[in-house]
Amino acid sequence: MSIPIIGFEEMDKILTWADVTDALQAGHKLPKASLSDGLAYRGDDTLLSRAAWIDGLGALVKSATIVPENSAKSIPMVNGGVMLFDDKTGQLEALVDFHLVTKWKTAGDSLLGAKLLARPDSKNILIVGAGTVSRNMVSAYASIFPQARFQVWNRSPENAAKMVADLSGTHDISQANDLAKAVANADIINCATMSSDPVIDGAWLRPGQHLNLIGAYRPDMREANDAALQKARIFVDSYDTTIEHIGELKLPIASGAISKKDVLADFYDIASGAFVTGDDTDITLFKNGGGAHLDLMTAKLILQKWREAQA
Numbered sequence: 001m002s003i004p005i006i007g008f009e010e011m012d013k014i015l016t017w018a019d020v021t022d023a024l025q026a027g028h029k030l031p032k033a034s035l036s037d038g039l040a041y042r043g044d045d046t047l048l049s050r051a052a053w054i055d056g057l058g059a060l061v062k063s064a065t066i067v068p069e070n071s072a073k074s075i076p077m078v079n080g081g082v083m084l085f086d087d088k089t090g091q092l093e094a095l096v097d098f099h100l101v102t103k104w105k106t107a108g109d110s111l112l113g114a115k116l117l118a119r120p121d122s123k124n125i126l127i128v129g130a131g132t133v134s135r136n137m138v139s140a141y142a143s144i145f146p147q148a149r150f151q152v153w154n155r156s157p158e159n160a161a162k163m164v165a166d167l168s169g170t171h172d173i174s175q176a177n178d179l180a181k182a183v184a185n186a187d188i189i190n191c192a193t194m195s196s197d198p199v200i201d202g203a204w205l206r207p208g209q210h211l212n213l214i215g216a217y218r219p220d221m222r223e224a225n226d227a228a229l230q231k232a233r234i235f236v237d238s239y240d241t242t243i244e245h246i247g248e249l250k251l252p253i254a255s256g257a258i259s260k261k262d263v264l265a266d267f268y269d270i271a272s273g274a275f276v277t278g279d280d281t282d283i284t285l286f287k288n289g290g291g292a293h294l295d296l297m298t299a300k301l302i303l304q305k306w307r308e309a310q311a
Helices: 008-012 017-027 068-073 098-117 132-144 157-167 179-185 226-231 247-255 292-310
Strands: 034-042 045-054 058-066 078-085 092-096 124-128 149-153 173-175 188-191 210-213 233-236 263-265 284-287
Touching: 008 098, 008 292, 017 098, 017 132, 017 292, 034 292, 045 292, 058 098, 058 292, 078 098, 078 292, 092 098, 092 292, 098 132, 098 188, 098 210, 098 284, 098 292, 124 132, 124 179, 132 149, 132 157, 132 188, 149 157, 149 179, 157 173, 226 247
Parallel strands: 124 149, 124 188, 149 173, 188 210, 210 284, 233 263, 233 284
Antiparallel strands: 034 045, 045 058, 058 078, 078 092
16 A cells, blocks of 8 residues: 655645644644654754654654755755654554645644634734745634734845735735834734744733744744733643743743743643633733644644545
8 A cells, every 4th residue: 555645735725724723623632642852953953853642643753954044045944754654553644745734733823822812803913024934824814814904024124025025915914114013003913933032022012912922942042022921821832842842931931030830721721711811901922832743633634635635
């Protein structure tokens, strides 16, 4: 029996953001995932390997290299591969395009956080960062906030201008030049940067906003300062992949700016009703830490949709 190799172009046009957020919610009703992460470094370069097994769903190994200097060479900064294994037998079930899984998992993860925490009437969405993830988030947010108006801010204004030009035909989108002002005017602030130093100052935040943080993935990285975390109700996708692993939470917890108890819930708490905002005046903060269990839930959805398309 041949092992299917599922490509990006083949499946990207078939998936929907509703499919992905539904799959993530369904996956968190199953037994908690067994996770194993490994990191290796070469200067600013990172090799990240993540594995997960969810009883009743299956197993997955996802490995990625992150080489920031590739951007200047017109080579993708992130490259890798995904192996999906059968739950009962452990046999290799499929090879799925790394960028396909990553696109839909990463944006779907943050979209689910916003779906549960952001005000339903949110209209002004600020995208901080102008990379691939930020572009995907415009499409993702537009799927549940159809009246959304987007602004883009990036440290390199020319990259923000290019993103606006590329997406202006399908979305109401413009460039922001003053980050503090843009944050103050936004209902949702989405950050997907490679910053090691915070780009969001809590002094800029106002009641009722939702701050969604994607970019930080290393212990020395963060996108929001202590004041932002102290003003917000904090939620994460997974306790296991954020608190002890990513500088966004690890650093302020270590310094005493916040405590672990300030992280109120993760996606496994959705069913209990703990993953909710208190009222419309709350500032909510969602940290997207990722994790192979989310890749597994997404890859299983992709395999299901692939099989349906082949039938």
